[in-house]
Amino acid sequence: MTKKFYITTPIYYVNARPHIGHAYTTIACDTIARRHRMLGEDTFFLTGTDEHGQKIERAVEGSGKTPQKFADEISAEFRALWDRMGLTYDDFIRTTSDRHKRGVQELFRKIRDNGYIYKGTYTGQYCVYDELYVDAVGPGAPCPECGRPTETVHEENYFFKLSAFADKLLKLYTEQPDWIRPETRRNEVTSFVRSGLRDLSISRSTFSWGIPVPDDPKHVIYVWLDALANYITAIGYGSPDKSDQEKFAKYWPADLQMIGKEIVRFHCVYWPAFLMAAGLPLPKGIVAHGWLLFEENKMSKSRGNIVRAETILDVLGSDALRYFLLREIVFGQDGSFSFDALVPRYNADLANGLGNLASRTLTMITRYFKGEVPYPSPAAQHKASDDTIADLARKTIADYAEFFDQYQFSKALEAAWGLVAAVDKYIVENEPWALGEKQDEESRARLATILYTSAEALRIVTALAHPVIPDSTAKIWAQLGLGEIKNFDLTELKWGQLHLGTKLGNVQAVFPRADKSAVERMQKMEDERRAPQIATEPVVHAAQTPPAAKPSNGGGPAATPAAATPTTPAAADAKPAAPVPDGKITIDDFAKVELRVGQVRIAERVKGADKLLRLEVDLGTEVRQVVAGIAESYAPETLIGRKVVIVANLAPRKLRGLESNGMIVAASPEGGKAILCSFLEDVPVGTRLK
Ligand code: MSP
DSSP states (O other): OOOEEEEEOOOEETTSOOOHHHHHHHHHHHHHHHHHHHTTOEEEEEEEEEOOSHHHHHHHTTTTSOHHHHHHHHHHHHHHHHHHTTOOOSEEEETTSHHHHHHHHHHHHHHHHTTOEEEEEEEEEEETTTTEEEOOOSTTOBOTTTOOBOEEEEEEEEEEOGGGGHHHHHHHHHHOGGGEESHHHHHHHHHHHHTOOOOEEOEEOSOOOSOEETTEEEEEEOHHHHHHTHHHHTTTTTOOOHHHHHHHHHHOSOSEEEEEGGGHHIIIIIHHHHHHHHTOOOOSOEEEEOOEEETTEEOOGGGTOOOOHHHHHHHTOHHHHHHHHHHHSOTTSOEEOOHHHHHHHIIIIIIIIIIHHHHHHHHHHHHHHTTBOOOOOOGGGOOHHHHHHHHHHHHHHHHHHHHHHTTOHHHHHHHHHHHHHHHHHHHHHHOHHHHTTOOSHHHHHHHHHHHHHHHHHHHHHHHHHTTTSHHHHHHHHHHTTOOOGGGOOGGGOOTTOSOTTOBOOOOOOSSOOOOTHHHHHHHHHHHHHHHHHGGGSOBOOTTSOOOOOOOOOOOOOOSSOOOOOOSSOTTTTSOOOOOOTTSOOOHHHHHTSOEEEEEEEEEEEETTEEEEEEEEEEOSSOEEEEEESOTTTOOGGGTTTOEEEEETTOOOEEETTEEEOSEEOEEOOTTSOOEEOOOSSOOOTTOEEO
């Protein structure tokens, strides 16, 4: 019977458009799925989008769209990008789909029927960014995971008896040490569980963007229970349909669940506990990779340091991005992305490496042997250098498989490109072009051996690299005269299978060299793309309707004060009424200044200005762009989620070409750094100060 292989990516939040951090996980899974298909396994590769919860509900606020419309648009963007990149997912699950909702409710019922759910009251802190209940104490206390201010939640919830699973989970981690990889993540999870598990709230009742709890629709199911269930609902869990049930029986449990390191707890503690409680088998293994960093920080929308895959696709193509991410980053660890590193790696390994090997080998076969793979001379006449290549190719096939199966993609590719380099050197040392000028039998035989050896090594590297760089290897394969690479059975890959006399296809360069301007072009495209990124969180200019105070959304106050003011004092542009004799203003004068509570959504440095930060501040009914001179006091990432006071009716003005619509209020001690005005109590976004 054919072996099955079920692999999943996390499902992506729809609060942000896809960037190369998301692409990284999906590319890694696509690569693994492709290799398993080439090995003849019945492979099912799942990805999708995570569309419910408070985080998404908040992202939608002020967009003028319904959450569903918002989710439809961003989800479609993910899908369109995966399609453009040729990612071979077999299904794309959306958590707002009926099949998913039905499955989640079924899972909830099952866990409840098995006695693991009870009603209680939760009072404590919640991090909306991570959708995580945290143990932090006090309003605004920072989330231990992301450092953003938490919010106080007090509501009636359904609880899951997570505490009942501590021993079973520890047993799982001990008995199956490879269940969580890499080891560092296993240790992290083990100590988390050892430190004691508390029951988990698995419903929310203060907002409605979620899946209703069966028989109690005032509650929506906690978004992580909803999201994790995608791995089973997508393959038919909870469906009354017989074919769905068969599909579920066939593919579950998953063979590999790939995640980023920040969501290990959800996948390695909550997920197996939910499954155990429902009486379902556990996935066979969870692998957590590291983060893609850009300018030393995790690439994320809120940091504003994202790079879009589209930029690289436009300039270098999908294979370049895939190769770079898997070759350059040690899988499991954090790794940096930069255009400065991408272009030289592309030129060295793809254009000059594999691309050059393919074009010189195939061009010489075309020129000297009329485009037919030549007969090598008998083994007895081989030189040691010919056998060295054959031996290295055999070793490369074995090493590549071993590294790949341990998800050490960079090492696997290093091994394959070791063969490319060796063949390159072999060609240079044996000078086939000189032999090509001679007509004697000995020279022809030698030339045939060299070109056969080179072409066979090229075939082997091409087959091995296909899951990583599918488009270009498919072209090289066709140029080698071997037809469609997707029909090739990788289990059969051995040295010496290139058929003699095979007629080559049309020989063409596969990787055009990237010139010096490529880096600059990509950087420019990114700069231009950053502006429309705000589209999901519109920047409303000061000229538009001023915000009205909004009911509380439970936002917590900033935990710590800090930050500098811009330049002019708050009321500078609000023309004061005629001052009363002692220099005081009237209450009417003060009333002209519209001060409101805002929450920082995005903070980033302004290019070429050491003191300025560009902020996007949520005022409850709109998101404002404000340029503030507080860069010397605050690192941008420490401001995300923080509540600030904004002069909301200040006339817009331009700073470094950026329009600033409002001003942030801060104390400016003499000779010291400015300190942002903040609150000790929880104040709803949009509240007016008066
Ligand atoms: N929706 C949850 C996952 C639910 S799974 C049941 C979520 N979504 S996310 O969009 O924020 O991130 C999903 C995944 O995207 C991460 O786990 C990670 O695999 C990938 N990445 C997002 N940003 C990344 C980087 N900067 N670097 C590497 N991977 C990144 O969490």
